[in-house]
Amino acid sequence: MWPGSWQKDRIVSPNAFDLPETTIECGVCLMLGEVFEQTVSPLFGDSVVDVVEWSFDMAWELPGLSPWLQETLADFSQRDAVLGHGVSFSCPSGRLSERQQA
Secondary structure, X not given: OOOOOEEOOEEOOOOXXXXXXXXXXXXXXXXXXXXXXXXXXXXXXXXXXXXXXXXXXXXXXXOOOOHHHHHHHHHXXXXXXXXEEOOOOOHHHOOOXXXXXX
């Protein structure tokens, strides 16, 4: 049961999974590209960013992520501060194959 979902006519506490309570004041949606990295690097340098968002399927067709992006994802992952999701291959984008339809 996910936080905020219904269970036996009541709402489950957001802390139902015994997660530490955290105040998030600044989050950044990570993007690809050197210009983006240069633009947001002062925020990271000043430790202003509390959480990052990453669309993990954005870079599947690329030869690799920049060192800055790899380090940023690793750093925030260690702090449990990455919100990840799919865009190109999200649940609503799924289609049944001909074999599955038969």
